[in-house]
Amino acid sequence: MARDTTDLTPVSSIGELAEHMAEGSKPKEAFRIGTEHEKFVFFKADHAPVPYEGEAGIETILRQLQEKTGWEPIEDAGRIIGLAATSGGGAISLEPGGQFELSGAPLETLHQTCKESNEHLSAVKAIAEPLGIGFLGIGGSPKWTLAETPRMPKSRYGIMSRYMPKVGSQGLDMMYRTCTIQVNLDFSSEADMRRKMQLSLKLQPLATALFASSPFTDGKPNGLQSWRGDIWRDTDNQRSGMREGFFAPTFGFEDYARWALDVPMYFVVRDGQYHDCTHITFRQFMDGALKGTLAEWQPTMGDWTNHLSTLFPDVRLKRFLEMRGADGGPWRRICALPAFWVGLLYDGAALDAAEQAVKDWTYADALALRDAVPAQGLSATVRGRDLWSVARDILAISRLGLKNRARLNGEGVDETIFLAPLDEMVARRMTLAEELLALYNGRWNGSVEPIFGEFQY
Template identity: 55%
Template sequence: MARDVSDSTPISSKAELIGWIAEGEKPASAFKLGTEHEKFPFYAGDLSPVPYEGKGGRGGIRALLEGMQARLGWEPILDDGHIIGLAGPDGGGAISLEPGGQFELSGAPVASVHETAAELDAHLADLHAVAEPHGIRFLGLGHSPLWTLAQTPMMPKRRYKIMANYMPKVGTRGLDMMFRTCTVQVNLDFASEADMVAKLRVSLALQPLATALFAASPFSEGKLNGLQSMRSEIWRDTDNARAGMLPFAFDAGMSYEAYVDWALDVPMYFVKRGDIYHDVAGGSFRDLLAGRLAQLPGECATMSDWANHLSTLFPEVRLKRYIEMRGADAGPVEMLNALPAFWVGLLYDDASLAAAWDIVKGWSAEERQRLRDDVPKAGLNARIGGRPLRDIAREVVELSRAGLARRARLDGQGRDETRYLEPVIAIADAGRSLAERLAVRQQGAWGGRIEPAFTELVL
């Protein structure tokens, strides 16, 4: 999560909330993509997690952020005096921390997958230069493979204290989500309300497919966990009031307003005033909008309250001023680049988007939910509409490849964006995820151990 928004413009009507989202509309010629990814820092010497202040004379997360600030010249983001992130110039990306120290790059909006891949390469080169003197490396998986929850450090971000107190009240896996998962996501644009609805529906229906294709979290606490995506399984019981498959998005008349109506009643976490985070966990934005929030009587809503609230909603696909794909595990570099390629090919090409809708439009809400529930364990072996997901995967991946080819965005060597999709094409063709391949290695070449993951999956 990037820096919380600060915009004190008061708001008093639902129409203003709808308008805020609608302002994200832009012509297709101006569409961009922004890739975000998280990774687990660890000390190479003993494979232990990296606390904020470091340990045993070794620098920690704070030292990484200070080093990156010095190297990049980015603006520090402070929370109660602690550096907890960096903001790039002119909205050009950010570095932030997840609750357990997961190190996140929120990439700048760029025009092609080539640019997001170059951004990732540059970020990792800078990060390695800063981290190496501290003996810190970074792991690309969807779930922490070795550490218990108790062994995982907590970052000094006040919003995370509010969330950590609230999560156990609304689900059994919220703390695991906060402290032991990593994801990769891509944020994409829409041209109009109708375009938003089309993209939201297709991406929601196919988000479990993305989960299966990018599954990379088969380990927990030093052993196989019996799942392909533990990260996705955790989300099934984190906080179902703010997560899930958004069945209302498929109702007739789906609109910006329908999403706003849902968001108004999703319980809030906090209201930020100045540097103070007010714990309003469980409160309603609808009440804040009306000036009757019980925890802050008489306080009126601002645009920053709305933007911050939307950032604490966690459906499989999230709507803000762009659409966020949230279903994939983090993984190796090639998979971090494949995720934006997969969705850009599907959603930024009209023919591919229409063909994808033809595949999913007959699925019922019950079938979509069953698929979402089955995929964390079954992966591409799950079924929907009487068909194996692996067969659908081949069709959908081909639609994405064709869409990328038609975009014809070339790099300096004349190559189009389809090359970034190659790892996913291989997974779809074989019908076997990275998680399944890792499980085989763990039982075979790794001799039942998890530690080799910290070598083979280092970023």
Template identity: 60%
Template sequence: MARDQIDTQPIESRDELVGWLEAGNKAADRFRIGTEHEKFPFTLLGHDPVPYEGDCGIRALLEGMQALNDWEPIMEGSTIIGLADTIGGGAISLEPGGQFELSGAPLLTIHETCAEVNGHLDQVRDVATPLGVGFLGLGMSPKWTLAETPVMPKGRYRIMANYMPKVGSHGLDMMFRTCTVQVNLDFASEPDMVKKLRVGLALQPIATALFANSPFTEGKPNGFLSFRSEIWRDTDNNRAGMLPFAFEDGMGFERYVDYALDVPMYFIKRGDHYIDVAGSSFRDLLAGRHPAVPGETATVSDWANHLSTIFPEVRLKRYLEMRGADGGPWAKLCALPALWTGLLYDAASLDAAWELAKGWTAEQRQKLRDDVPTLGFKAEIGGRSVLEVARDVVAIARAGLARRDYRDSQGRDETRFLVTLEDGLARGKTPAECLLDRFHGAWGGSVDPVFDEDAY
């Protein structure tokens, strides 16, 4: 989850909320790629979760990273909860169960993104290995119960953890036991935002299948290929899902603001203090009549923080966040931004992707979303299997990356980052099915080998 915003400028009208989103419009030559990924820390001996405190805990890991890269510590009171690169724009933050997240800097090419990921993982290993800690990229922690999973000392997470069980059956699983990789991409105008949002929403289940990587819970197969994706189907449906209104006439920044205003709030932050207002209305805060802060109106920080607590399959801020993929191994961390950059940052590919999906109905899109966590490539839409559609989608992305023609120092373009997806499509198997083959075969019914074989 993103770092909380700090901007106390007051906002007093719906138009100002719309204007805040519109300010994300930028010229195409300023488009950038921001990649975020989460990973599970575990003890190298025993494959247990890593607590926050202790000589070999998460705090020690953050302090070691800070000493190594000289990033600015992000504090909550006297507690270090992350690190910020004040020059490049990246950050390291903690998810509720100790998942370690790199929020990458906004970069021009996938080559730069992959170099950033490599540099980060090298640093993490340098600090973590002497502490006896490793890192695993999967969509769901494969072994630990909720009770065994540590809780990070962040005020917003305490509020969310109290509220989640009231609005869905899987909110705590989402918070404490899942990991994702996502990419944040820019738009040039309101029509460009709408087209990219629609393509992103329609094709998000295809990305979920391509990256499905969470078939284990508490040491056993859980019956899903992407249990992380299934968890989101019953976490908090007031703030998650496929946003069918985005495909209706009149969609734009105003319509998204109206949607966001109707999503219940989690908290109001004043200074370092989180005020629990879970379930209350941002409209009341905007009007200066919220009982938690009588007489105060909303600030830019309040709005930005509220938007960060909305979790649809594609999230609109001053950029678009693609949110459908499970966390995975190194190659997948580069493949996810390559896929969406190839689809959305080339005009011909964006047109082709919309042509592929524009005939699907809201009901078809929702059924696809519901089926993919279980069926993966075997799910169907419009009379075609997801495997067939995914092959088309990856081919469209490849063509877009080829036309972008950004080369690395060896003369290679960005299409090489799609090879891991094309290999999976050639096999006709999701990553989760490959994990299950190993579980039932060489691993002898144990998930423990995943910590050795698939760690970063």
């Protein structure tokens, strides 16, 4: 998230919190696609991580990018930590370890999404290359230890870094050593949100397997295809994972709000200052837990919006749905991830078909698959079928949805072209993680160093 929210509207009831999310509902013709991708920043000379400060630092990249684009700087305690588009809704932000993130604008077509990513990567490369800096698109930091990884001067990250070791074994790795591609998608009603939430929860492990690209840690194979996926199995499980209650036939906005109310907070922001609130839940906050501690102790809608942004279920609900299962990856995958989900969720026939394909999958099935996929990738099984065969079926449905959308580019080509890297992978029966391991054990001669050259943007 590029910028924490300030909205002083007071809140006093669960109904108001649920209504805030419900207000995201919009007619189908207003549905948009918001794509996010993160990338590691490294020095080309020695493949070391780029720090925040210095003439060849991330701060310098942000300052020069601000001058080039005219985007508004986002600051925290006087330090630039991101940029916000002056129109259109896009933003650039920093993840805790310096991962550089584009949060794309809400766009109508996947063609526009790909163009947006192209333009962003072109702009940052033009600034970074004279500094000897490159960007790597995979799911996990392949070389740097946690101690070697830089820290960004963002107040919320300081609070999170202190809290994470108290609630899980892999939270700091999640923060500092992973990258993702995500897509934000719309819903038309509570019932539509429920269908999309429940289907995409079931299929999130498939997305993890399809996009698995984090088989290395500390310079050697880690025994996994998606280290990032495994990290999420023990990262503050109160606020992350696959919640059984989300699968209820009556699940709605108020149910999500009730769950969120009882998750510990990270912070509240008052007069630009971040106050650590990890000792209370939002429900306790609403009951006056900060009275006597802060002058402005009453909860606001801005506090609620910020709290929602600190929850990490596999599919996150705000005023839209956020697909969170995929590793980061090369450029073509930045376009493939939103294509996969748009095809399934934005066409009625495809949504019906996808629901039918997984109708027998229970919460227990989906959870077991989530646990198996980080190590097994597309060889994991669900109800007696391996994910290679499931992937073929689901990709065919996604392709149907994209064909039915019939959104053409200037050459008359529809959005199905963006599924190509996934189709190719399934045809070859080799995930990107398996390809990386084959390179490591073959042409790379047991070294991860070549990944910085061959898989940089």
